[in-house]
Amino acid sequence: MKFKLNLSSIFSQLLLLFFVILWITPTFGLLISSFRDKDQLAISGWWTSLINTEVSEIHRTKGKNEQSKENEVYFIRGNLFKEDKGKKILSFGVTSKNINAYMVGEKAVLKDKSEIVVFENGDYEWRSENEFKKKKGRRIFITAKSPPSFTLDNYKEVLFEAGLGQAFLNTIAVALPATLIPLIICSFFAYSLTWMNFFGRDILLATIIASLVVPLQMSLIPILTIYNDLGALFNIEAKSFPGIWMAHTGFGLASTTFLLWNFMKSLPNEMLEAAKVDGASHYDTFVRIVIPLSIPAFASIFILQFLWVWNDLLVGLVFLDKHPSEIILTAKLKELLGSYGENWEILTTGAFISMTVPLFIFFSLQRFFIRGLVAGSVKG
Amino acid sequence: MAEIQINSLNKSFGKSRVIKNVSLCIKSRSFTVIVGPSGCGKSTLLRMIAGLEKIDSGEIKIAGKSVNDLPPKDRDIAMVFQSYALYPHMTVFNNMAFGLKLEKKSKIEIKERVKEAARILQIESLLDRKPKQLSGGQKQRVAIGRAITRNPKVFLFDEPLSNLDAALRVATRIELANLHDSMPDATMVYVTHDQVEAMTLANQIIVLSEGQIEQIGSPLELYEKPQNLFVAKFIGSPAMNIIPIEIFTKGINSFGKIGEKLKISLETNFNSSDMGREIYLGFRPENLILSKKDENSFSARVSFVESLGEYALVYASVEGSSSDHDIIAKVLGTPKISKGDQVSFQIQKGKMHLFDEEGKRYVNGKKQV
């Protein structure tokens, strides 16, 4: 028996580990990629960027204008790298046929008897008995060890140049009200469905449950038509933030009410009756007892509805315009996918930006998932 | 003064009638216990008094005023629920202050009244805790404290001890009795299915069965003069022995017979018209004495002896015509009898209870009304 129990707990631990890895790996990969140099991103996987990598590069020395003359010998000195990124040169070559013909520090003798030495940090010295004639420098092929290198350039580009920053703000402006409004309305609604007696209550409840199965797509166009008519009637924009708030509220109403109703009816009956005996009106009971005790339910429903609105594309496309002041993240990403399809750095960064908020919401609210707030009210 | 008067009260849930034409009076300042088996409608009756359940027909008056249409808070009552029903997100202080806050009492008064209730119940040190940090007994006190702070005329308790363990139940029972003494102006109505609780706490007991009142009276009245078979069996532990008996001879000291062999003097005057009637003879286990065989005794075969030192419970069967009747005798000390013995019992004088065919009590050959 005990052995069996252990086995099953080991199994569930392993399963958990599996899912954690399954989830962490791509998320982490996306995060790393979004900080990588766009050229490296295109040629190597994100995992290679965490360790030193060998890169082969072509650089050019300086030309004749920068030569100096010491004791009848001509020198061109300099550093191959334009900026110091901590790369360490292992070997170099002077022809494309043999790009690592010489170890670092070794003397390469060219056809014209001049000699080039390249050092680890990129410094080089080109020495010749005769004056250098060529205006352009010489190509040097190097193989170097490159330390991990990350950059914020992608974010700069995506947020400010590609317009994702504005889309991000737009999405927040859509998602927050579109989550809070139904939550507020539905908490009142669910309370009345659970704890108040009125004519037609059961039918209302049945209707709500039935409407859970109506696909949203069915009602998109009729609602848009109504919006257009109303917009025309009052001479206002049919597509606007309040419009999409109402749409999301409507689409979320049934499920939010159902989930809250389900939670509230699990609150102990006698506790609410105790409040009634204590003299609490329905409003008092709702505000002072039901709401504080429903916070775990609110948190999980908030997460669900928020993520749904945040990741929604369809409703956003239908009820909002595509110009920059209204476009939402998902729509913007889709647009970027079209115009920057080759630019991975834009896409990975954009994707990660769109993920940050759901991740934040989830991690900050997850402690409310821990139920048991009601425990302690009943029995010992 | 808060007398509770109930007239012809009825209540149904769907098709099932739960309270059937109940009329009763709960005297002011009494500790009245409503007792009955589970599902007989005790809670429903209490909840109707509290105003938590709608009344189908009939009237409830508290302190002379009809409260049929009053919400709970205007009935001057407080209720202690079986599950304690504390507010889990509030501290003990706030649990107890909740009602007062809703009444918009001043902060100082709230504090004073909560402190006073906490002092009575000895839970002053718990005021800052949340319910989940309390033991069952402590929760129970807080629930009672919540009722006390509102200072109502009537306290309603719905099986407040049923979630406590046996030892704590006894201790809390004593405290509840003391609580009533310390608040002599309050009327307490207490619902339980446990007749021991009823007998020890009440000065008035209402026995309820299937939504109907079986008897109202003091604990002693119920014990000594149960008005019907139901009350006779329900009150007292172990329960009263009941044996069907046929009236056999008339006149003073009529005899009844059990089966063919056994005759018992019934200490009652029956008429000739009563001859041959099948009635019920009841006697409590503690009223049976082991005796010699004579005309007032009857014999039984011992099937089991439970010796508890102070007394022994003797399970025996009396031979009847068609079947045997099992009886229990509570014999003081440790009798020297064992399984299989044939023994003679006598019923103490004046401790017989006779019930007619419908289960109503017989007194002096007359049906009691």
Ligand SMILES: Nc1ncnc2c1ncn2[C@@H]1O[C@H](COP(=O)(O)OP(=O)(O)O)[C@@H](O)[C@H]1O
């Ligand atoms: N809200 C209700 N709806 C339907 N039936 C109920 C309801 N409350 C109680 N009953 C029924 O009424 C009967 C009496 O219940 P109750 O008063 O709780 O009994 P108890 O004496 O055990 O407290 C039971 O049969 C119960 O099933």
Ligand SMILES: [Mg+2]
């Ligand atoms: Mg009950």
